[in-house]
Structures are given as C-alpha cells and as structure tokens.
Amino acid sequence: MKIESAADTLSALAHGGRLAIFRLLVKAGPAGLAAGDIARKLDTQPNTMSAQLLVLSNAGLIRARRDGRSIIYTADFPRMTSLLKFLTEDCCNGRPEICAPLSAAAAQNCTPKKGNCR
C-alpha cells in the first residue's frame, strides 16, 4: 500500500461515527448489516449514515450489495489487513518495540489454538 492510499484509508476511519460503523460491520462478518440497521444501532439519521457509508465505501473499507429494498454493507477484510500491514511494516522496519507487543497480542487473539476466534 502506498502512503497516500494509507492516509486516505486512515481518513475514512478518523471519525468516531465511521469507526463505530466499521467496527459494527467487522463484528457482523460476511453477513453484513443493512444501512437502516446500522443507522438505528448507532442512532444516526439515514442520510447522515448514507454519507458516512459512502466515505468508508470510497476508501475501500466496506462493500455494498442490494438485497430487496435494503442495501447490505460488509467490511472489506483484505483492505483492513493491508492497512494494518502498512502500519506495522512501517513500524517494524525501523523499530520492533511497537509491534512486538502487538504481535504477541495478535498471536494470542488470532491463533485458532484456544478457540477464541470464531
């Protein structure tokens, strides 16, 4: 990932409301959530929500698909992975202090050993 692309992606997440949306969609997984559901859960007006979803969508962090009258949004996992890789590689290239503890935490959270990853 290029630095300007990373900055754009970070911009999309640099907003409390949008970060909350993204978090919700990550938890929802591939099934995703309808725009209206997200708006209700986060207590946001439909048009405001639509604008926020557009920003995340333009950044490539989420994807949209129509299902009947609803539009279902899902988190784009590879995009998030590549952002995190950019940030961690950035760090590790210079100093390991930043991502060494992260690596440990990630390993603990993400390895399928203990079954804490669905």
Place this chain on the structure above:
Amino acid sequence: MKIESAADTLSALAHGGRLAIFRLLVKAGPAGLAAGDIARKLDTQPNTMSAQLLVLSNAGLIRARRDGRSIIYTADFPRMTSLLKFLTEDCCNGRPEICAPLSAAAAQNCTPKKGNCR
C-alpha cells in the same frame, strides 16, 4: 483505548505529510530528529512543519524535547502500539481473517529469531 481517542489518533495520521513525518520518526528511533531536519527531508516550510508536528504531538504520537536551539521530536512507541492494539482487537473480536495474516507478518518481522529487527 477508547473509540473517540482512537479516532483522534487516526485523524493525526490521516494526512500524507504527517504520516511521512511519523514514519521518519519511527525509523529515527529514540534519537529522534530536529524539526528543521524533518522539514528539510520532507521539503516542507518550517511553519507548516511546526503545525503538523503539533497535531501529531497533541495526538500523543510524538514527543518533543529541546536540545540547544533545536527541538528534537521522537515517536511515542507505546501510543502507536495501543492504537494498533485497538484496531486489531477490534478486528479479532469479530473475525480473525483480518489479523491472522497480520499476526503472521508481524511475527515474521518482529521476532528476534532471524535478527531482522534491530
């Protein structure tokens, strides 16, 4: 880390120039770099640089100390670690697909096994 704090920190990094500054400081390590050196390396005017450094500083991502007439900036590693932890824990709580590959990459980059981390 709280979500609003994470959004603020992401805001500071959501800017090509500031992301470049932070990257430079990470690579510089604890020795840090003087404001003027950063400005020259990134071809930015001193007052613009000062404003960008202030944003990063307010976000807690960098620290300043005076050394003679220069002001030396250093990356705040723990702050970056906690941001990355927020992002990855966020992801892992729901789905491991995002940070599983990250975890592997981080482990490869950061473990002192191969000596590729100074």
Place this chain on the structure above:
DNA sequence: ACAACTATTCACGTATTATTGAAATATCCA
C-alpha cells in the same frame, strides 16, 4: 547587547468536511 539560527505562534484566506431538510430513486406488495 547584538546578530544569527531554530522553531513556534498568530492572523488570514481558502478548501475540505460534516450534517441536515427536502426531494428523488429503487423495491416490494396489495
């Protein structure tokens, strides 16, 4: 004290972003 150097602060114009009411589009069902 003075001049040179380093960096910040201030004030200002411009540009971008965020939110909202109102209107428009798309879908479903009767």
Place this chain on the structure above:
DNA sequence: TGGATATTTCAATAATACGTGAATAGTTGT
C-alpha cells in the same frame, strides 16, 4: 398502479482543517 419502505442524492449551511507570510520567542556565540 398506488402506497409503504429503504436508501440515496441534492442543496445549503456550519464547522473544521490546511498552508502561508509576518511576527515572536528561545538559544548560541561574539
């Protein structure tokens, strides 16, 4: 077709962010 539902688009406003010239503050050496 017509009405209800779900979401987006448009237009306008308010708020925030960005970069810059000019002025200011701290430090060093003479």
